[in-house]
Amino acid sequence: MQNELAEVWFYNQGWTAHDFQKSCWKAISKGQSGILNAPTGYGKTFAIWFGVLKSYYDQQNQLNKPKKKQLHTLWITPLRALSKEIHKATSQVSQDLDLDYEIELRTGDTTTAVRQKQRKNPPQALITTPESVHLILATKGGQDYFKNLEFIIVDEWHELLGSKRGVLMELAISRIKSINPKLKIWGISATIGNLQEAKDILLGEHNKGTLIKANINKQIAIETVFPDNLEKFPWAGHLGIKLLDKVVDIINNYQTTLIFTNTRSQAEIWYQQIITHYPEFAGLIAIHHGSLSDEVRFWVEEALHEGRLKAVVCTSSLDLGVDFRPVDCVVQVGSPKGIARFLQRAGRSGHRPDATSVIFYVPTNSLEIIEGDSLKYAVSNHIVESRIPYIRSFDVLIQYLMTLAVGDGFQAEDILQEVAQTHCFSSISQEEFDQCMALLIHGGTSLTAYDDFHRLELVDGLYKVTNRRIAMRHRLSIGAIVSDLMMRVKFLSGKYLGSIEESFIAKLNIGDVFWFSGRQLELVQIIANDAIVRASEKKKGVIPSWMGGRFAISPDLGIAIRHSFKNIHKKRGVSPEITFLKPLFDEQERLSKLPKEDELLVEYIQTKYGNHFFFYPFDGKLVHEGMAQVIAYRLGNIKPATFSIASNEYGFELLSDTDYEVDDKFLQKLFSPQHLHQDINSGINVQEMAKRRFRDIAGIAGLVFQGFPGKQMKSKHLQANAGLFFSVFSEYEPNNLLLREAYDEVFDFQLEEGRMQQAFERIANHKILFSRPEKLTPFSFPIFAESFRERYSNEDWQSRLEKVKMQLLNG
Template sequence: MPTGSQLPQPLTDWFAARGWTPRRHQLDMLAAGRAGQHALLVAPTGAGKTLAGFLPTLAELIEAPVDGLHTLYISPLKALAVDVQRNLLTPIEEMDVPIRVETRTGDTPSDRKARQRARPPQVLMTTPESLSLLLSYPDSLTMFDTLKTVVIDEVHAFASGKRGDLLSLCLARLHALVPGFRRVALSATVADPDAYRAWLAPYGDIDTVTLVQGEKGADPDIAILLPEVRVPWSGHSGIYAIEQVMAEIETHRTTIVFCNTRGLAELVFQQLWKANRLSLPIGVHHGSLSLEARQRAEGAMAEGRLRALVATASLDLGVDWGDVDCVIQMGAPKGSSRLLQRIGRANHRLDEPSEAVLVPGNRMEYLEARAALDAVEAGELDEDVFRAGTLDVLAQHVMACACAAPFGEAEMLQEVRAALPYSALDQEVFHRVLNFIADGGYSLRAYDRFKRLTLGKDGMWRISHPSFVAQHRLNAGIIVEAPMLEVRFKNGRRLGKVEEGFGSSLAPGDTFFFAGMALEVEKVELTDLIVRATAKQARIPSYMGARLAITSNLAHRVRQYLHDRSQWARFPDDVREWLEAQARRSAMPTPEQLLVETFPHEGRHHMICYSFEGWNAHQSLGMLITRRMEAMGLKPIGFVANDYALAVYGLEKIEDPRALFSPDILEHEFVEWVQQSALLKRAFREVAIIGGLVERQHPGKRKSGRQVTFSTDLIYDVLRKYEPDHLLLRAAWADARARMTDVGRLAHLLDTAGERMLHVDLDRVTPLAVPVLIMIGRETVAQGVTEDELLIEAEAIATEAMRLDG
């Protein structure tokens, strides 16, 4: 019997036939597997991470075959599970060993799902949500009897969020069913391995998880693409460089063009087609496209039929296309870890550098791109913030367990505490969660449809009625999209979905770009947008989506660039001249200072705060400061924000900005604003769906986004009035604070603003203010104003700012 890191003969022969030698970290993972240790592997893309994770499984199944489930592979993406299955089947078939590998996702046919529970394969590839559903069946109590290993791929992508909460609870459930299984996690970008080791381990016992570090690959070859004329003052798209981007595509085998939003992906795709004089095959890929459309694009890439694919974060993870030799990032990357992940999609060979090109949208974004490039070079990754698990996810998990079998409260609490996010869960809070599932809470207990659990005389909690089991399985899941409308042709062919807010603004005859096509609306139905292809001019759909904010470590680097003049020689002439003009006209803050400028412009008084805390925090701050200005009689008109600065403008001069930035704004204006805004209602809608209070679907029919929103709004109003301390209102409040407003960064800004503030009062606009000030023009111009007119206006502001006199 082989020992330690020794491979069984079929694997040794397979490596030799390929001309490969197992890498050190692959053998280290095998040794950890043979020793029965949990393991976290951190290795760059192209280092054979997935094979390393599976080596112990392959070795064990070759040496001692089992008839039953041996290994669960958990992926954040359905596509990744399917892709890995395809890659894993190749060595299994070439070694001619009897190992059955299957996938189980939301797209798996129901008859195959039933068969997988009755006769599971040795290796089952799935997602956190599908595993949770699997655990809701009574036969899950025996299905996992032979389980030896759980492999979690791309763990950085979801461990610190709600999907991570769900998966950690599923691992705790498996631990209760089969305590001896091994946990393995794989990632290319982890800033704090110990945090992930604690998350992975039962009860957070970090010492039980072996850390395996992969060999460092070749340094990536990253360039910042500069325009032939000059870096623009404003904009976030990088569209000005579309001809240069097309030239990059022409000179590479296969290119992925990453965009930060779905709307930008559609816009860039259209612009590339206009510049595509050689008619090269180009595709588009994002999360709102139909599964069929995404699979077509992925298949064309895998087969080498596309020269370029314009994509969003939908392709950040894992899809292994060896022929991709260039990655282009349109707009700023927002974080060094995200940039590294995207660069890793190019050239899956460890000893050859991945090639990437950054296309900053404006001058501030140039500094951000430079910061990201330097951070990657220094090996500096973005920090992941782990927090306590959310109660809506816990409620969904407990309901899944109840669907499988009755349980006792004390035993379930002990089981749940094995998951690190819930390790400090209070007994009283857990009891409230159970009571919430049992009757919906004090205000809703008169309604039978909320009575999902019953406490029996034997002290066991069980499902109140079989109908709730079907309801749970139909509605379970962590990802809650904004209400969407299906986009389809009259013949039934589905193209994907657009957000309801955008779709409901369309009328027959309106045109928009989607799935790489110009479409004309024929009819708007309750849940469908019926369209036909058209040659007319069209607009780009807008998506609420998740707006990426610049990470703290990139923001800190940009602050250092502004202060350290020795860095400026590295920048293009126009960027350097811009910074020099700012230093002459106003001030350059130190990294610890908060620069606030006040000046008149076009009959209004402006205050610009350069806080670098990200768009989300600045949006919240703008709302709060304008409220306080109103109360102080400063007559605010509005505000605009980007990742770097907040601009507030009104009719009265702000003499003392410190009064607007006091920390008590979070106790007064913030609480009042969140409670009155749609922010809390949106958060409540999410937690109500995840917590199982509101159905997305009912057996035999699906609710429209409007219907779901109407249901959650009604319940929200009832609870606000009669039970303000309801479990889900507390969960929604925590969500609204933590996720939707970047309240941690906001609180730090307000706590320190008074002592850090450098206030400079000026007689006119400053160079540093131009990028954010231009946004005011863009947001207040009348409909129909052309891009040329906006550019003329922007140029006028820039000329005034850069003027040396006065």
């Protein structure tokens, strides 16, 4: 199938179309929906875009006169930066080919005046976000806006899939498909483990669609940065900055480098250290993360485009599809926690066909070096994570029903039929839907007495919101992104720098200095939601910590790490990482034992601090935290004891004053997969965890109003209000859908019960190696360091820990 527009434009660029691009154009011309999977930098956008353009102009040519301009395509992206990138690329095509196909942006930055103009006089294509689609549905006549829509394109679908924003997308598509049954839906996705499922969820159960995979093997060069000396007793974060000089050498060897860190705090630290030790980089290096102001981020993105920056220290804020051609090298500081994330970041470099993506892995402690071997194994064997979609997210459904009611209104039975076609709500019952409706109509079983919860009225057969105040509040609350309350950081002059979580600012005193946006700032005063600051010359300052920074290694990376232990025992043909770590493994084996891939090591060590159990499942910090509490509960049942718990990505520690008689039978009983759910409920304060989770659910469902822009409610008030609903539902309505959802999310996402169950079942089939070392081992020391840090948080714990390490080395 020829695509003349594409042929002309590609010819003018001096490009040849890839087979996957031609396949997309052919499928789109046949009226098919589908999903496209191709490496970054190979023209995924144009593979879809020229299919859209051909379809539009074919229709125009079939009409005797041009149609009145109507919205033809909705292109949805998860990030504003990516929206801008798509807008730039597609507008360039219209300009180069002198097309009358208009493309506009609608994001959180779009002014009210522009939005109103877009409503009255729509462009042919609108590039926007999931939240903005729901905002359009929440306006009068919003549904008519989509009645002539031909295409919905969801970019980076894998990124939305494993979140409630993905549920927002499923619901919006279900409505637009009913408005326009001829709608064609296309997704663009990076490689994920469940690509077929991702397609089925996006397109819906009755749309078979097509899956187009690019047959292109993107070359990735992975190199681990080794320290000069191996620390046999490593601890987290200790090594990273020690490799600063080596990272700077990498920066100097390449045109432009992105330095990825896992947290915003880490990004601030690395930026500060580079500028402090290498002041010649001033003006050539920048920082980019999600809490900085739009102005700062846009400047960095433009400077990257134009090749004016030598390096940018960043977080996941630059993970996605933005095309920075000058970037030819990526540095990953610390474990990437997941293979897909590592591949995504590697793909930021060599953003051109046939260019090799270059990524350097910088471990933050000696043991983390092994992940260099694990990542290479995972990449070469095409191991990549699945994205687990949310199901039965009733908070999002309740918000969606309000959105429709604030807009044109809806008939309940029609909407139930539509939402039941989505993956998220395929199991919804009439009774559950009725409970959602009851909560909106009269507050349900528990809240009937309160007028604020009488939100919907039946008007001419349609459920609508007639109260303007309730409608306005709802429009301000649309979305499924939740976080701690953010406080704006401003200079005395009023210049806005970005936002920091209230919980961090609350710990500071006036006059305290902290690092933010790459600057040393002194807190001057707090006015409402603004932290007023001024520049400071003080050398010492704290680094903000953000709650969003906690995530653990993925199950697939865990498999790859356990596989690396297979190589530890080989004599020949091992990777540079395993070779470098050999002295550490030799020391581990000398003091204790060295596990293989299918073995679990348990160490029981007695020190002046007490009796330490160390377990090494290699399942990630979050899973270990849950496992530790279950094991502590089971140990307490054998002999009552009080435990302190510490964990890292590789294992966990239980420390107590109580001595236990340990043998193989004892350990097998501890790790039995039987009665696990019961023991989780008994050993962990699940109710408290559910109560915290409920705050987010209550916010999304509209039970708790988060406040007006710039005047958000304080997080402690939000927690108190949500806690009140949690208590009322727990006492008077234990089957409340939102209450049940809070518990389900705790088990599924916080405790990762499924992964814990798999870990216990795997260990039941493993050999358990039991060891009683006389002192701390290379494996146990990093976990011990975690608990030591907590114990001496107000003292100079680093020098104390260094003394303990020296005793181990000299002992």
